[in-house]
Amino acid sequence: MIKVVVAGAAGRMGCRLVALVRDSTALTLAGAIEGSSHHAIGDDAGETSGSGRAGVAITSDLAALMDRGEVVIDFSAPEATLEHFRIVAQHRRAMVIGTTGLNPSQLEEIKGLARQVPCVLSPNMSVGVNLIYKVIGEMAKTLGDDYDIEVIEAHHRLKKDAPSGTALKIAEVLARAVNRDLDQVGVYSRKGLIGERKKQEIGIQTIRAGDIVGDHTILFGGMGERIEVTHRASSRDTFARGALRAARWVVRQPPGLYDMMDVLGLK
Missing domain, CATH: 3.40.50.720 (NAD(P)-binding Rossmann-like Domain)
Known part of the structure; x- marks a missing residue:
């Protein structure tokens, strides 16, 4: 053993x-x-x-x-x-x-x-999340610049770091798949009169509430349709x-x- x-x-x-x-x-x-x-x-x-x-x-x-x-x-x-x-x-x-x-x-x-x-x-050792890493890279390549990318993560109120390590890893996978530099295109919050969304932005949004174990959603938003990939950890x-x-x-x-x-x- x-x-x-x-x-x-x-x-x-x-x-x-x-x-x-x-x-x-x-x-x-x-x-x-x-x-x-x-x-x-x-x-x-x-x-x-x-x-x-x-x-x-x-x-x-x-x-x-x-x-x-x-x-x-x-x-x-x-x-x-x-x-x-x-x-x-x-x-x-x-x-x-x-x-x-x-x-x-x-x-x-x-x-x-x-x-x-x-x-x-690894920031997330869930089998499901690691399968998502693989899938979303291929999705981002196929969908290209016509689809806006947003990452939304939610965790319990006691979590100390934000965004979550998993959300950052997701954003890195997506940026690499579409040949973007996350340091240049990552947007971590929006407030005020900020103008139109830039085409190559990758948004990363954080929620902290209650006892949420860990939720991550990747949203690909196109004209006339929206694709969402979500992983929710219940334990x-x-x-x-x-x-x-x-x-x-x-x-x-x-x-x-x-x-x-x-x-x-x-x-």
């Missing part, structure tokens, strides 16, 4: 990861990590997740777990994720990163560390199961930076 360490183990995603690892016949829970000041330090990871006693205490010392863990799954926060990945790379283990809100310099460091060890980095388990699939896959790979499209064989 593959030995998994869960980082951010007391968070919403971390709890589901702990529970699902414990349910897996291919994976076993080798460790659980949280920040040194977190109230859950010392608690049993299984009890914290609501899945029953696991005999694995939540700790802040990732390095101490590297002898028993083969892969770290991290859905924590950007700075913590980088700190964790540095330790993982030093110990030549594998990494799965689902953390969003990473800035360009952090992404560059991740790319550098992935030259030493295998890493799956965090869809992301957690994708991360476990990535963990099973990445431990067999050579060093490099991968994404869920690689894991699913969609490239």
Whole structure:
């Protein structure tokens, strides 16, 4: 069985990861990590997740777990994720990163560390969303400049980054498909007397409300018709199961930076 360490183990995603690892016949829970000041330090990871006693205490010392863990799954926060990945790379283990809100310099460091060890980095590990990445690129190429493109994302009120990492990835896929630079054509909000919509704009709009797990809609608007592609996540388990699939896959790979499209064989 593959030995998994869960980082951010007391968070919403971390709890589901702990529970699902414990349910897996291919994976076993080798460790659980949280920040040194977190109230859950010392608690049993299984009890914290609501899945029953696991005999694995939540700790802040990732390095101490590297002898028993083969892969770290991290859905924590950007700075913590980088700190964790540095330790993982030093110990030549594998990494799965689902953390969003990473800035360009952090992404560059991740790319550098992935030259030493295998890493799956994906803002959304849902199988459905990754299929959408593939489909919408082809749609954008076929529809061309005659169809306006908008991306609308909605998440719960506690989400800290906006737009979501998934929405940004969607916009990047669309921009690349139609040979546009997202930095030049991305529009993240509209207000006031802004004039007509520019032909090559890609709009990215954000909603934060209630307990929405994650909704993403890609709208292609033409004259006389509108095409919408929507993915709605009803449970965090869809992301957690994708991360476990990535963990099973990445431990067999050579060093490099991968994404869920690689894991699913969609490239």
